[in-house]
Amino acid sequence: MPIVVKLSHMMAVRNMSLKELSSRVGLSNVNMSRIKTGKAKAVRFTTLELICEALDCGVGDILEYERADSEPGTSDDGEKTARRMEDARDEDARE
Numbered sequence: 001m002p003i004v005v006k007l008s009h010m011m012a013v014r015n016m017s018l019k020e021l022s023s024r025v026g027l028s029n030v031n032m033s034r035i036k037t038g039k040a041k042a043v044r045f046t047t048l049e050l051i052c053e054a055l056d057c058g059v060g061d062i063l064e065y066e067r068a069d070s071e072p073g074t075s076d077d078g079e080k081t082a083r084r085m086e087d088a089r090d091e092d093a094r095e
Helices: 007-013 018-025 029-037 045-055 079-094
Strands: 003-005 063-065
Touching (some): 003 029, 007 029
Antiparallel strands (some): 003 063
């Protein structure tokens, strides 16, 4: 699947459980789990907005486009995202 869901990583970074995120977004645990595992067929923009708001992140922090022709294991496994988030926090702290 070309769209990779990185919600688990962002939840771990924010130390937020599925139950807490579901509650903040207003979705059932089952539906949030489907989004988290990539099993959801579609996600509304309003839902993405609420997830991003709850996790204080951007859409690119929880979703990633992976080219179908890329080799397995060559995608951003979250390390680059974590580095970008740390850089952004450092930049915010300097302001």
